[in-house]
Amino acid sequence: MRTEGLRERKKLDTRRRIEGAALELFEQNGFEATTIDDITAAVDIAPRTFFHYYSTKEDVVLADYADRLARITDTLAERPVDEAPWTALQNAFVAVAADYEIERLQLLRRFRIMATTPSVYARSLHLQAGWEDTVAIALTDRMGLETDHDITPRLLAAAALAAMRASLRHWLAGGGTTALPQQVAHCFDRFASGLVND
Amino acid sequence: MRTEGLRERKKLDTRRRIEGAALELFEQNGFEATTIDDITAAVDIAPRTFFHYYSTKEDVVLADYADRLARITDTLAERPVDEAPWTALQNAFVAVAADYEIERLQLLRRFRIMATTPSVYARSLHLQAGWEDTVAIALTDRMGLETDHDITPRLLAAAALAAMRASLRHWLAGGGTTALPQQVAHCFDRFASGLVND
DNA sequence: ACACAAATATGCAGTCATTGCAACTATGCT
DNA sequence: AGCATAGTTGCAATGACTGCATATTTGTGT
Numbered sequence: 001m002r003t004e005g006l007r008e009r010k011k012l013d014t015r016r017r018i019e020g021a022a023l024e025l026f027e028q029n030g031f032e033a034t035t036i037d038d039i040t041a042a043v044d045i046a047p048r049t050f051f052h053y054y055s056t057k058e059d060v061v062l063a064d065y066a067d068r069l070a071r072i073t074d075t076l077a078e079r080p081v082d083e084a085p086w087t088a089l090q091n092a093f094v095a096v097a098a099d100y101e102i103e104r105l106q107l108l109r110r111f112r113i114m115a116t117t118p119s120v121y122a123r124s125l126h127l128q129a130g131w132e133d134t135v136a137i138a139l140t141d142r143m144g145l146e147t148d149h150d151i152t153p154r155l156l157a158a159a160a161l162a163a164m165r166a167s168l169r170h171w172l173a174g175g176g177t178t179a180l181p182q183q184v185a186h187c188f189d190r191f192a193s194g195l196v197n198d
Numbered sequence: 199m200r201t202e203g204l205r206e207r208k209k210l211d212t213r214r215r216i217e218g219a220a221l222e223l224f225e226q227n228g229f230e231a232t233t234i235d236d237i238t239a240a241v242d243i244a245p246r247t248f249f250h251y252y253s254t255k256e257d258v259v260l261a262d263y264a265d266r267l268a269r270i271t272d273t274l275a276e277r278p279v280d281e282a283p284w285t286a287l288q289n290a291f292v293a294v295a296a297d298y299e300i301e302r303l304q305l306l307r308r309f310r311i312m313a314t315t316p317s318v319y320a321r322s323l324h325l326q327a328g329w330e331d332t333v334a335i336a337l338t339d340r341m342g343l344e345t346d347h348d349i350t351p352r353l354l355a356a357a358a359l360a361a362m363r364a365s366l367r368h369w370l371a372g373g374g375t376t377a378l379p380q381q382v383a384h385c386f387d388r389f390a391s392g393l394v395n396d
Numbered sequence: 397a398c399a400c401a402a403a404t405a406t407g408c409a410g411t412c413a414t415t416g417c418a419a420c421t422a423t424g425c426t
Numbered sequence: 427a428g429c430a431t432a433g434t435t436g437c438a439a440t441g442a443c444t445g446c447a448t449a450t451t452t453g454t455g456t
Contacts (some may be wrong), residue, residue: 007423007432035412046435051414086393118324125323126316148371154364155385156393162356170349187353194392195284195357205403205452233441244406249443 015053017043022060023109031061031117058123061113064106065127069134071096076138085139085153089160090188097167097181108176115172128165132157163187213251215241220258221307229259229315256321259311262304263325267332269294274336283337283351287358288386295365295379306374313370326363330355361385 021042025034036057040047054060075095079088100107114120132154139153140146167183219240223232234255238245252258273293277286298305312318330352337351338344365381 005424010423011433036414037412048415048436049434052433055414057413084394121327122320122324125327126320129319129323151364151368151381151385152388154367155361155388158360158364159357159389159393162360163353166349166352166356169352173346183349187349190350190353191357191389191393195354195389196282203453208452209404234443235441246407246444247405250404253443255442 014043014045014049018045018050018053019060019063022057023113026061026113027109031057031113031120056123058120061110061117061120062124062127064103064110065124068096068099069131071099072131073134073138076135076142081142085143085156086188086192088142089135089139089156090185093160093164093188094181094184096164097184100168100171101176101180104176108172111168111172128161132161135160159191160188163191212241212243216243216248216251217258217261220255221311224259224311224315225307229255229311229318254321256318259308259315259318260322260325262301262308263322266294266297267329269297270329271332271336274333274340279340283341283354284386284390286340287333287337287354288383291358291362291386292379292382294362295382298366298369299374299378302374306370309366309370326359330359333358357389358386361389 018039022034022039025038025042029038034057036047036050039060040050054063072092072095075092076088079091083091114124135157136153137147139156140150143150143153145153164184164187167180167187170183171178171180216237220232220237223236223240227236232255234245234248237258238248252261270290270293273290274286277289281289312322333355334351335345337354338348341348341351343351362382362385365378365385368381369376369378
């Protein structure tokens with residue numbers, strides 16, 4: 001077995017073609033004005049097939065989210081156990097921020113669509129709420145706490161996501177030219193040193 | 199003109215009847231299993247009319263959100279200008295928390311539906327993102343900053359919402375029996391004193 | 397009580413995402 | 427070659443939501 005056989009390769013290819021064509025169309029004509037039929041026609045597959053790859057139109061725009069979360073949990077798991085939770089969290093999110101910068105152009109494309117499409121934005125927030133759950137659980141475990149007994153892990157996770165979102169917004173406002181990892185780190189520091197003025 | 203005339207009263211009445219019947223049906227049969235037709239049949243209005251009152255099915259569940267936001271901004275505006283931003287914010291959110299406790303049963307009903315229905319949850323998060331915008335703007339103004347120049351107001355607003363959500367989740371887990379305002383205040387304090395352990 | 401303007405309610409037709417199901421085709425393995 | 431499996435397609439149906447034209451109802455002035 002080489003790269004997992006023709007079947008797998010073909011499937012991955014189709015997925016990428018769908019994503020490429022869809023993003024293209026979304027940018028060109030707007031997310032809502034683009035129908036599933038438009039997308040599948042562009043990729044030359046049956047409309048029904050689209051839903052074997054993505055469960056909603058919104059998910060095409062946010063296709064990278066699963067990897068981001070994996071990156072966070074992976075990094076979190078790698079951090080030494082004696083590291084303070086908030087510091088470990090900071091490292092995990094800075095890692096994602098670094099990824100973002102590398103894929104800057106792709107990201108800007110996706111975010112531009114998200115920012116102008118309510119349903120995509122809503123979906124994004126919903127997915128991020130899922131991240132919060134996952135991260136909160138990981139922290140609960142890491143901190144050796146009983147499940148659902150302490151609000152702390154949840155608060156930390158929520159704060160981390162908030163820091164990330166605020167940073168990202170700032171970064172996007174600047175067209176993705178400022179230093180994102182530094183910005184994220186800065187927001188984390190602000191939380192760590194108390195939010196009261198400066 | 200007394201209470202705004204028959205027209206206004208009737209409209210308000212219809213709105214309430216829609217909400218009552220809808221929530222009832224959502225609880226009974228589930229949000230997704232309940233169709234617009236079911237709701238309008240129960241209230242004896244035309245299906246088309248539903249959309250004159252609520253723009254989406256989800257919005258019925260979250261009908262109280264507009265008032266919550268108003269409560270926050272109102273309280274925020276009332277706080278003395280020399281009060282620290284974070285403290286003013288805390289007061290505003292504690293006020294909402296107090297409201298929540300008063301309408302405890304209604305709230306539990308709504309939240310139970312929200313917690314079990316992805317689309318409603320997503321919509322809720324989206325609306326809260328709108329709160330974040332509004333609060334961030336109010337803070338920018340209050341702190342005498344240039345619009346979009348400083349990330350601080352956004353970070354504060356996001357943290358406040360995060361504190362509120364975490365508190366609410368905790369409160370709901372306990373069936374709404376614990377003291378919500380105190381919980382909210384506590385989360386705000388945690389942020390103010392830095393998130394690093396204790 | 398009457399009549400007209402404004403606000404509401406309704407009916408209808410159409411678009412579109414999304415789903416279940418059954419038939420069909422390509423791929424992998426023996 | 428020949429079967430089992432995975433992936434693709436077509437079809438039909440559901441249900442939210444919208445635009446538009448047509449009633450109905452209410453507010454107001456006579």
